[in-house]
Amino acid sequence: MKRQSGFGLPEMLMVVVVIGILAALGAPAMQDFIANQRLKSTSSDLFTSILRARSEAIKRNKDVSISPSTNWNTGWSIPSPNAGEPALAIFVTRPSITVAGPAAGVTFTAAGRVKGDANPQFSLTASTGKASCIRIDLGGRPNVQPTSC
Template sequence: MKSFHRPLRRPRIDQEGFTLIEILIVIAIVGILASIAAPSFNELIKSQRIKSMATDLNSSLTLARSEAIKRNKNVTMSPVTVGSWQDGWQIADPDFAGNIEVHSAFTGLTATGPDSVIYRSSGRIAGAAPSFNISATGTTAQRCVSVDLSGRPYIKAAAC
């Protein structure tokens, strides 16, 4: 009796995973896309830092105004370093021993504005309405924080 035995064939197992060449191609593509996106990402970061400083300056001006009305006295907001608003600012009541608020510095930004802002007890500005121009090197983004005649600050997405 003859038996016909076939040798058992192993089923073909497909290989799973990636080859080295496929991984290198993906890494090269990701590197190219990252180099294209990096400059615009830096622009976005600078733009957001400018926006953040403008918002903080706007909030501090609003606080100074409300403190002047609440205390029924003049309140002064001035830069920590004379003529350099990007180094931070302080809000002070001349009769109060100390500052109402001291704001920290913003590195890498440039902010120009008046020597100080004085809010009267009525909430209005003493003197001309101030404007602050905020910018950074390497970007076209700018913000302008201005104070209207009633003493309320507002932000514009452009230079002053």
């Protein structure tokens, strides 16, 4: 009788144990990676929303604002400057991300400048403690910094 070659049960169990150990070691790093990617994505969404609100104000020659849903942690929207029209954009904040910004939102004039005399800023923080800050100058140009405000 010829003996068959292949893997036996002890070898297969050893492979499963090694894979389990490697997965257990990599899980915390993966959670940090996911939280940091959520922070980057939310920061990018907010940045592009600010740019879109500014460009819509210039294009429509009207004041356009970006305002929080109930608060910035739940999301934000760019309402249409024309009454009765649907919102230009609506965004939802990703889980485990905290967003803080001006309570009344930010309004851009027809010239693309920020309405008011203060520089608005948004603070974004991930559950891992990593933070990002978006500041808008009075000229209406946003700037992202990878640090807290």
